[in-house]
Amino acid sequence: MKRILIANRGEVVLRVLRTARELGLETIVVYSEADKDMEYLNYADEAVQIGPEQPSKSYLNMDAIISAAIAWKANAIHPGYGFLSENPQFAFLCEENGIEFIGPPSVTLRTIGNKSRTKEVARSLGIPTIPGSYGVVSDLEQTILLSRQLGLPVILKSLYGGGGRGMKVAYDEDQLKSLFASASSEASAAFGRNEVYIEHYITSPRHFEVQVLADQYGYIKILSDRECSIQRRHQKIIEEAPIPNIDENLRDKLWKWARMIIQSIGFKGLGTVEFLMDPKGEIFFLEINGRLQVEHPVTEMITGIDMVREQIMIAAGGHVDPSPVTTIGHSIECRINAENTAKNFMPTTGTIIQLRLPSGPGARVDTHLFNGCQVTSYYDPLLAKLIAHHISRDGALRRMTRMLDETIIHGIITNKDLLYTLLKNERFRSGNGDTSLVTQLLKK
Secondary structure: OOEEEEOOOOHHHHHHHHHHHHOOOEEEEEEEHHHOOOHHHHHOOEEEEEEOOOHHHOOOOHHHHHHHHHHOOOOEEEOOOOOOOOOHHHHHHHHHOOOEEOOOOHHHHHHHHOHHHHHHHHHHOOOOEOOEOOOOOOOHHHHHHHHHHHOOOEEEEEOOOOOOOOOEEEOOHHHHHHHHHHHHHHHHHHHOOOOEEEEEOOOOOEEEEEEEEEOOOOOEEEEEEEEEEEEEOOEEEEEEEOOOOOOHHHHHHHHHHHHHHHHHHOOOEEEEEEEEEOOOOOEEEEEEEOOOOOOHHHHHHHHOOOHHHHHHHHHOOOOOOOOOOOOOOEEEEEEEEOEEHHHOOEEOOEEOOEEEOOOOOOEEEEEOOOOOOEEOOOOOOEEEEEEEEEOOHHHHHHHHHHHHHHOEEEOOOOOHHHHHHHHHOHHHHOOOOOOOHHHHHHHO
Protein backbone atom coordinates (compact mmCIF):
# COMPACT_ATOMS: atom_id res chain seq x y z
CA MET A 1 0.00 0.00 0.00
CA LYS A 2 1.76 3.13 -1.25
CA ARG A 3 -0.86 5.64 -2.42
CA ILE A 4 -4.13 6.25 -0.60
CA LEU A 5 -7.03 8.18 -2.08
CA ILE A 6 -9.25 9.82 0.55
CA ALA A 7 -12.84 9.83 -0.69
CA ASN A 8 -14.44 12.35 1.64
CA ARG A 9 -14.37 15.98 2.74
CA GLY A 10 -13.91 18.16 5.83
CA GLU A 11 -12.10 17.33 9.04
CA VAL A 12 -11.96 13.57 8.44
CA VAL A 13 -9.80 14.16 5.35
CA LEU A 14 -7.24 16.01 7.44
CA ARG A 15 -7.47 13.29 10.09
CA VAL A 16 -6.63 10.53 7.59
CA LEU A 17 -3.99 12.65 5.83
CA ARG A 18 -2.02 13.08 9.04
CA THR A 19 -1.80 9.38 9.79
CA ALA A 20 -1.05 8.49 6.15
CA ARG A 21 1.83 10.97 6.07
CA GLU A 22 3.24 9.57 9.33
CA LEU A 23 3.19 6.13 7.71
CA GLY A 24 5.09 7.47 4.70
CA LEU A 25 2.18 6.97 2.30
CA GLU A 26 1.40 9.21 -0.65
CA THR A 27 -2.08 10.76 -0.59
CA ILE A 28 -4.67 11.85 -3.10
CA VAL A 29 -7.70 13.88 -2.06
CA VAL A 30 -10.81 14.28 -4.17
CA TYR A 31 -12.96 17.39 -3.85
CA SER A 32 -16.09 19.04 -5.20
CA GLU A 33 -16.42 22.48 -6.73
CA ALA A 34 -17.69 23.80 -3.36
CA ASP A 35 -14.52 22.58 -1.61
CA LYS A 36 -11.94 23.78 -4.13
CA ASP A 37 -10.47 26.32 -1.69
CA MET A 38 -10.16 24.02 1.34
CA GLU A 39 -6.72 24.36 2.93
CA TYR A 40 -6.33 20.65 3.56
CA LEU A 41 -6.03 20.10 -0.21
CA ASN A 42 -2.54 21.62 0.05
CA TYR A 43 -1.41 18.87 2.43
CA ALA A 44 -2.09 16.05 -0.05
CA ASP A 45 0.33 14.93 -2.75
CA GLU A 46 -2.46 15.29 -5.31
CA ALA A 47 -5.91 16.95 -5.26
CA VAL A 48 -8.46 15.95 -7.89
CA GLN A 49 -11.81 17.62 -8.55
CA ILE A 50 -14.49 15.03 -9.17
CA GLY A 51 -17.71 17.01 -9.63
CA PRO A 52 -19.96 19.93 -8.72
CA GLU A 53 -21.26 20.87 -5.29
CA GLN A 54 -24.06 18.30 -5.02
CA PRO A 55 -22.95 15.16 -3.11
CA SER A 56 -24.72 12.90 -5.63
CA LYS A 57 -22.45 14.26 -8.36
CA SER A 58 -19.23 14.33 -6.35
CA TYR A 59 -18.71 12.54 -3.02
CA LEU A 60 -21.36 9.92 -3.84
CA ASN A 61 -20.22 9.57 -7.44
CA MET A 62 -18.61 6.12 -7.37
CA ASP A 63 -17.49 6.12 -11.00
CA ALA A 64 -15.77 9.48 -10.65
CA ILE A 65 -13.92 8.41 -7.49
CA ILE A 66 -12.82 5.05 -8.91
CA SER A 67 -11.69 6.77 -12.12
CA ALA A 68 -9.62 9.23 -10.09
CA ALA A 69 -8.05 6.39 -8.11
CA ILE A 70 -7.10 4.55 -11.31
CA ALA A 71 -5.82 7.66 -13.08
CA TRP A 72 -3.66 8.68 -10.13
CA LYS A 73 -2.51 5.12 -9.41
CA ALA A 74 -3.96 4.85 -5.91
CA ASN A 75 -3.89 1.29 -4.62
CA ALA A 76 -6.14 1.99 -1.63
CA ILE A 77 -9.14 4.18 -0.79
CA HIS A 78 -10.05 5.47 2.66
CA PRO A 79 -13.75 6.43 2.64
CA GLY A 80 -13.80 8.40 5.93
CA TYR A 81 -17.30 8.36 7.40
CA GLY A 82 -20.68 9.10 5.86
CA PHE A 83 -21.01 9.24 2.06
CA LEU A 84 -19.71 5.90 0.65
CA SER A 85 -17.96 4.62 3.78
CA GLU A 86 -20.36 1.71 4.29
CA ASN A 87 -21.62 1.27 0.74
CA PRO A 88 -21.08 -2.36 -0.35
CA GLN A 89 -21.32 -1.48 -4.04
CA PHE A 90 -18.48 1.01 -3.70
CA ALA A 91 -16.36 -1.49 -1.75
CA PHE A 92 -17.06 -4.07 -4.48
CA LEU A 93 -15.99 -1.62 -7.22
CA CYS A 94 -12.72 -1.11 -5.34
CA GLU A 95 -12.20 -4.87 -5.12
CA GLU A 96 -13.07 -5.31 -8.80
CA ASN A 97 -10.49 -2.72 -9.81
CA GLY A 98 -7.72 -4.08 -7.59
CA ILE A 99 -7.96 -1.18 -5.13
CA GLU A 100 -7.85 -1.93 -1.40
CA PHE A 101 -10.94 -0.58 0.35
CA ILE A 102 -9.88 0.53 3.83
CA GLY A 103 -12.81 -0.98 5.66
CA PRO A 104 -14.70 -4.26 5.74
CA PRO A 105 -15.02 -6.24 2.48
CA SER A 106 -18.13 -5.72 0.38
CA VAL A 107 -19.71 -9.01 1.48
CA THR A 108 -19.47 -7.93 5.13
CA LEU A 109 -20.82 -4.46 4.36
CA ARG A 110 -23.84 -6.06 2.73
CA THR A 111 -24.50 -7.88 5.99
CA ILE A 112 -23.93 -5.05 8.45
CA GLY A 113 -25.34 -2.41 6.11
CA ASN A 114 -28.67 -4.19 6.17
CA LYS A 115 -29.79 -3.27 9.69
CA SER A 116 -32.50 -5.93 9.77
CA ARG A 117 -30.00 -8.65 8.85
CA THR A 118 -27.65 -7.75 11.70
CA LYS A 119 -30.57 -7.83 14.11
CA GLU A 120 -31.30 -11.38 12.91
CA VAL A 121 -27.70 -12.29 13.76
CA ALA A 122 -28.04 -10.75 17.22
CA ARG A 123 -31.30 -12.56 17.92
CA SER A 124 -29.76 -15.86 16.81
CA LEU A 125 -27.09 -15.31 19.50
CA GLY A 126 -29.69 -14.59 22.17
CA ILE A 127 -28.98 -10.85 22.22
CA PRO A 128 -32.13 -8.70 22.60
CA THR A 129 -33.13 -6.37 19.74
CA ILE A 130 -35.75 -3.64 19.49
CA PRO A 131 -39.10 -4.93 18.11
CA GLY A 132 -39.55 -3.81 14.52
CA SER A 133 -40.28 -4.77 10.93
CA TYR A 134 -37.11 -6.91 10.62
CA GLY A 135 -36.89 -5.82 7.00
CA VAL A 136 -37.84 -3.12 4.51
CA VAL A 137 -41.30 -1.57 4.67
CA SER A 138 -42.39 -1.25 1.08
CA ASP A 139 -45.37 1.07 1.37
CA LEU A 140 -47.28 3.31 3.72
CA GLU A 141 -50.15 0.87 4.29
CA GLN A 142 -47.79 -1.85 5.51
CA THR A 143 -46.00 0.68 7.72
CA ILE A 144 -49.23 1.79 9.41
CA LEU A 145 -50.27 -1.82 10.08
CA LEU A 146 -46.89 -2.57 11.63
CA SER A 147 -47.02 0.57 13.78
CA ARG A 148 -50.29 -0.67 15.29
CA GLN A 149 -48.66 -4.00 16.14
CA LEU A 150 -45.51 -2.42 17.57
CA GLY A 151 -47.26 0.36 19.43
CA LEU A 152 -46.66 4.07 18.95
CA PRO A 153 -44.35 5.93 18.92
CA VAL A 154 -42.36 4.33 16.11
CA ILE A 155 -39.22 5.36 14.27
CA LEU A 156 -38.51 5.10 10.56
CA LYS A 157 -34.85 4.41 9.74
CA SER A 158 -32.72 4.12 6.64
CA LEU A 159 -31.89 0.46 6.10
CA TYR A 160 -28.41 1.33 4.83
CA GLY A 161 -27.75 4.50 6.76
CA GLY A 162 -26.20 5.78 9.93
CA GLY A 163 -25.19 8.95 11.71
CA GLY A 164 -28.79 9.90 12.41
CA ARG A 165 -29.64 10.44 8.75
CA GLY A 166 -32.98 9.21 7.42
CA MET A 167 -34.57 8.84 10.86
CA LYS A 168 -38.07 10.09 11.61
CA VAL A 169 -40.14 9.55 14.77
CA ALA A 170 -43.93 9.35 14.53
CA TYR A 171 -46.14 9.68 17.60
CA ASP A 172 -49.43 9.10 15.76
CA GLU A 173 -50.62 7.70 12.43
CA ASP A 174 -51.13 11.11 10.79
CA GLN A 175 -47.54 11.98 11.58
CA LEU A 176 -46.39 8.63 10.26
CA LYS A 177 -48.15 9.30 6.95
CA SER A 178 -46.43 12.65 6.55
CA LEU A 179 -42.97 11.35 7.49
CA PHE A 180 -42.82 8.16 5.43
CA ALA A 181 -41.84 9.82 2.16
CA SER A 182 -39.41 12.27 3.77
CA ALA A 183 -37.52 9.50 5.60
CA SER A 184 -37.05 7.63 2.33
CA SER A 185 -36.00 10.79 0.50
CA GLU A 186 -33.50 11.80 3.18
CA ALA A 187 -31.98 8.31 3.19
CA SER A 188 -31.58 8.43 -0.58
CA ALA A 189 -29.89 11.84 -0.49
CA ALA A 190 -27.45 10.82 2.25
CA PHE A 191 -26.61 7.24 1.27
CA GLY A 192 -27.84 6.68 -2.26
CA ARG A 193 -30.37 4.06 -1.04
CA ASN A 194 -34.00 4.87 -0.13
CA GLU A 195 -35.06 1.70 1.73
CA VAL A 196 -36.43 2.24 5.24
CA TYR A 197 -37.58 0.01 8.06
CA ILE A 198 -39.64 0.61 11.20
CA GLU A 199 -39.07 -0.01 14.91
CA HIS A 200 -40.83 0.73 18.15
CA TYR A 201 -39.33 3.97 19.43
CA ILE A 202 -37.72 3.80 22.86
CA THR A 203 -38.25 7.12 24.58
CA SER A 204 -35.24 8.55 26.45
CA PRO A 205 -32.70 5.73 26.08
CA ARG A 206 -28.98 5.89 26.73
CA HIS A 207 -26.82 5.15 23.67
CA PHE A 208 -23.74 2.97 24.17
CA GLU A 209 -20.98 1.84 21.79
CA VAL A 210 -18.25 -0.78 21.93
CA GLN A 211 -15.20 -0.16 19.71
CA VAL A 212 -13.73 -3.28 18.11
CA LEU A 213 -10.73 -4.17 15.95
CA ALA A 214 -10.69 -7.45 14.02
CA ASP A 215 -8.10 -8.73 11.57
CA GLN A 216 -8.41 -11.24 8.73
CA TYR A 217 -6.87 -13.95 10.91
CA GLY A 218 -9.82 -14.01 13.28
CA TYR A 219 -8.33 -12.03 16.16
CA ILE A 220 -10.77 -9.63 17.85
CA LYS A 221 -9.73 -6.83 20.19
CA ILE A 222 -12.02 -4.58 22.24
CA LEU A 223 -10.84 -0.97 22.45
CA SER A 224 -13.11 0.10 25.31
CA ASP A 225 -16.57 1.69 25.06
CA ARG A 226 -18.29 5.06 24.66
CA GLU A 227 -21.51 6.84 25.51
CA CYS A 228 -23.19 8.92 22.79
CA SER A 229 -26.53 9.75 24.41
CA ILE A 230 -26.43 13.52 24.01
CA GLN A 231 -28.07 14.01 20.62
CA ARG A 232 -30.22 16.41 18.66
CA ARG A 233 -32.44 15.10 15.88
CA HIS A 234 -30.86 11.63 16.37
CA GLN A 235 -27.37 12.97 15.74
CA LYS A 236 -24.68 12.98 18.40
CA ILE A 237 -23.22 16.24 19.69
CA ILE A 238 -21.40 15.12 22.87
CA GLU A 239 -19.64 11.78 23.29
CA GLU A 240 -17.40 10.37 25.99
CA ALA A 241 -15.25 7.37 26.82
CA PRO A 242 -15.50 5.22 28.77
CA ILE A 243 -19.24 4.98 29.52
CA PRO A 244 -19.83 6.72 32.87
CA ASN A 245 -22.15 5.62 35.64
CA ILE A 246 -22.81 2.00 34.68
CA ASP A 247 -22.36 -1.26 36.55
CA GLU A 248 -19.18 -3.10 35.58
CA ASN A 249 -21.20 -6.28 35.03
CA LEU A 250 -23.20 -4.40 32.39
CA ARG A 251 -19.98 -3.19 30.76
CA ASP A 252 -18.74 -6.79 30.64
CA LYS A 253 -22.02 -7.86 29.01
CA LEU A 254 -21.73 -5.15 26.33
CA TRP A 255 -18.17 -6.24 25.51
CA LYS A 256 -19.16 -9.91 25.45
CA TRP A 257 -22.13 -9.29 23.15
CA ALA A 258 -20.03 -7.09 20.84
CA ARG A 259 -17.40 -9.79 20.53
CA MET A 260 -20.03 -12.46 19.84
CA ILE A 261 -21.64 -10.47 17.02
CA ILE A 262 -18.34 -9.47 15.40
CA GLN A 263 -17.13 -13.07 15.51
CA SER A 264 -20.40 -14.45 14.18
CA ILE A 265 -20.33 -12.36 10.99
CA GLY A 266 -16.59 -12.76 10.38
CA PHE A 267 -16.02 -9.02 10.55
CA LYS A 268 -12.66 -7.55 9.50
CA GLY A 269 -11.54 -4.00 10.23
CA LEU A 270 -12.56 -1.28 12.64
CA GLY A 271 -16.12 -1.71 13.86
CA THR A 272 -18.53 -0.20 16.34
CA VAL A 273 -21.26 -2.29 17.95
CA GLU A 274 -24.07 -0.06 19.22
CA PHE A 275 -26.68 -0.63 21.93
CA LEU A 276 -29.57 1.24 23.55
CA MET A 277 -30.51 1.03 27.22
CA ASP A 278 -34.14 1.86 28.00
CA PRO A 279 -35.21 3.71 31.17
CA LYS A 280 -35.78 0.34 32.89
CA GLY A 281 -32.18 -0.68 32.32
CA GLU A 282 -32.90 -3.20 29.56
CA ILE A 283 -30.22 -3.40 26.84
CA PHE A 284 -30.99 -3.82 23.13
CA PHE A 285 -28.59 -4.34 20.23
CA LEU A 286 -28.94 -1.49 17.74
CA GLU A 287 -26.50 -1.88 14.84
CA ILE A 288 -22.93 -2.37 13.68
CA ASN A 289 -20.99 0.41 11.98
CA GLY A 290 -18.06 -0.75 9.87
CA ARG A 291 -16.34 2.60 9.51
CA LEU A 292 -14.42 5.19 11.43
CA GLN A 293 -16.88 6.93 13.75
CA VAL A 294 -16.98 10.72 14.10
CA GLU A 295 -16.47 10.22 17.84
CA HIS A 296 -13.40 7.96 17.51
CA PRO A 297 -11.04 10.56 19.11
CA VAL A 298 -12.42 9.95 22.61
CA THR A 299 -11.35 6.32 22.36
CA GLU A 300 -7.98 7.30 20.91
CA MET A 301 -7.40 9.68 23.82
CA ILE A 302 -7.95 7.09 26.56
CA THR A 303 -6.15 4.23 24.77
CA GLY A 304 -3.36 6.00 22.89
CA ILE A 305 -4.25 3.95 19.80
CA ASP A 306 -4.35 5.63 16.37
CA MET A 307 -7.46 4.01 14.92
CA VAL A 308 -6.86 5.24 11.37
CA ARG A 309 -3.44 3.58 11.48
CA GLU A 310 -5.09 0.36 12.68
CA GLN A 311 -7.57 0.53 9.78
CA ILE A 312 -4.76 0.95 7.28
CA MET A 313 -2.65 -1.83 8.78
CA ILE A 314 -5.56 -4.30 8.80
CA ALA A 315 -6.43 -3.43 5.19
CA ALA A 316 -2.79 -4.08 4.28
CA GLY A 317 -3.04 -7.58 5.75
CA GLY A 318 -1.50 -6.88 9.14
CA HIS A 319 -2.25 -8.51 12.46
CA VAL A 320 -4.02 -6.72 15.30
CA ASP A 321 -1.60 -6.27 18.21
CA PRO A 322 -2.66 -8.88 20.80
CA SER A 323 -1.34 -6.96 23.81
CA PRO A 324 -4.01 -5.82 26.31
CA VAL A 325 -5.56 -2.37 25.90
CA THR A 326 -4.74 -0.01 28.74
CA THR A 327 -7.11 2.92 29.24
CA ILE A 328 -6.15 6.05 31.09
CA GLY A 329 -8.63 8.60 32.39
CA HIS A 330 -11.69 10.01 30.68
CA SER A 331 -12.30 11.83 27.41
CA ILE A 332 -15.18 14.02 26.19
CA GLU A 333 -15.91 15.30 22.68
CA CYS A 334 -18.10 18.27 21.76
CA ARG A 335 -19.15 18.76 18.15
CA ILE A 336 -19.38 22.39 17.09
CA ASN A 337 -21.90 22.58 14.26
CA ALA A 338 -22.95 25.36 11.89
CA GLU A 339 -26.56 25.49 13.03
CA ASN A 340 -29.07 27.74 14.75
CA THR A 341 -30.30 26.06 17.92
CA ALA A 342 -33.11 28.59 18.29
CA LYS A 343 -34.47 27.66 14.86
CA ASN A 344 -34.69 23.90 15.31
CA PHE A 345 -31.02 23.41 14.45
CA MET A 346 -31.38 24.90 11.00
CA PRO A 347 -28.02 24.70 9.21
CA THR A 348 -26.26 28.04 8.86
CA THR A 349 -23.88 29.27 6.19
CA GLY A 350 -21.30 32.01 5.92
CA THR A 351 -17.60 32.87 5.89
CA ILE A 352 -15.31 32.35 8.87
CA ILE A 353 -13.96 35.83 9.58
CA GLN A 354 -12.22 35.09 12.89
CA LEU A 355 -11.03 31.73 14.19
CA ARG A 356 -9.33 30.86 17.46
CA LEU A 357 -9.10 27.28 18.62
CA PRO A 358 -8.10 25.94 22.04
CA SER A 359 -4.91 24.12 22.96
CA GLY A 360 -3.00 23.09 26.05
CA PRO A 361 -2.58 19.84 28.04
CA GLY A 362 -5.12 17.17 27.20
CA ALA A 363 -6.77 19.32 24.52
CA ARG A 364 -7.29 18.14 20.93
CA VAL A 365 -9.12 19.85 18.08
CA ASP A 366 -10.11 18.10 14.84
CA THR A 367 -11.25 20.61 12.23
CA HIS A 368 -10.84 21.70 8.62
CA LEU A 369 -11.65 25.36 9.36
CA PHE A 370 -9.44 28.35 8.54
CA ASN A 371 -9.93 32.10 8.36
CA GLY A 372 -11.88 32.82 5.19
CA CYS A 373 -13.33 29.31 5.01
CA GLN A 374 -16.69 29.20 3.22
CA VAL A 375 -19.37 27.12 4.99
CA THR A 376 -22.01 26.06 2.48
CA SER A 377 -25.38 24.33 2.72
CA TYR A 378 -24.35 21.30 0.66
CA TYR A 379 -22.83 19.16 3.41
CA ASP A 380 -22.99 18.12 7.05
CA PRO A 381 -22.77 21.17 9.36
CA LEU A 382 -19.88 19.80 11.46
CA LEU A 383 -17.25 22.54 11.87
CA ALA A 384 -14.95 21.27 14.61
CA LYS A 385 -14.59 18.62 17.27
CA LEU A 386 -13.17 19.62 20.64
CA ILE A 387 -11.78 16.67 22.59
CA ALA A 388 -10.77 16.96 26.26
CA HIS A 389 -8.82 14.28 28.12
CA HIS A 390 -8.11 14.15 31.85
CA ILE A 391 -7.37 11.56 34.50
CA SER A 392 -10.95 11.98 35.83
CA ARG A 393 -14.35 12.69 34.28
CA ASP A 394 -14.78 15.83 36.40
CA GLY A 395 -11.41 17.03 35.18
CA ALA A 396 -12.36 16.33 31.57
CA LEU A 397 -15.58 18.32 32.03
CA ARG A 398 -13.66 21.28 33.45
CA ARG A 399 -11.12 21.07 30.65
CA MET A 400 -13.85 20.98 28.00
CA THR A 401 -15.47 24.07 29.53
CA ARG A 402 -12.12 25.83 29.33
CA MET A 403 -11.71 24.74 25.71
CA LEU A 404 -15.13 26.14 24.79
CA ASP A 405 -14.15 29.40 26.52
CA GLU A 406 -11.09 29.65 24.27
CA THR A 407 -12.97 28.84 21.06
CA ILE A 408 -13.92 31.72 18.78
CA ILE A 409 -15.67 31.05 15.46
CA HIS A 410 -17.02 34.33 14.08
CA GLY A 411 -18.92 34.81 10.86
CA ILE A 412 -21.42 32.01 11.35
CA ILE A 413 -23.96 30.92 13.95
CA THR A 414 -22.95 27.76 15.85
CA ASN A 415 -24.29 25.52 18.64
CA LYS A 416 -21.54 26.54 21.08
CA ASP A 417 -23.94 28.02 23.65
CA LEU A 418 -25.98 24.81 23.71
CA LEU A 419 -22.82 22.81 24.40
CA TYR A 420 -22.11 25.11 27.37
CA THR A 421 -25.60 24.53 28.70
CA LEU A 422 -25.26 20.77 28.39
CA LEU A 423 -21.88 20.67 30.14
CA LYS A 424 -23.40 22.52 33.11
CA ASN A 425 -26.53 20.36 33.24
CA GLU A 426 -26.74 18.32 36.44
CA ARG A 427 -28.15 15.21 34.76
CA PHE A 428 -25.29 15.15 32.27
CA ARG A 429 -22.67 15.92 34.90
CA SER A 430 -23.89 13.02 37.02
CA GLY A 431 -23.70 10.63 34.07
CA ASN A 432 -27.48 10.30 33.70
CA GLY A 433 -28.00 12.02 30.37
CA ASP A 434 -30.10 10.36 27.67
CA THR A 435 -31.19 11.03 24.10
CA SER A 436 -34.08 13.26 25.22
CA LEU A 437 -31.97 15.69 27.27
CA VAL A 438 -31.42 18.25 24.51
CA THR A 439 -35.14 18.40 23.65
CA GLN A 440 -36.08 18.78 27.31
CA LEU A 441 -33.59 21.61 27.81
CA LEU A 442 -34.87 23.51 24.78
CA LYS A 443 -38.45 23.31 26.02
CA LYS A 444 -37.57 25.21 29.20
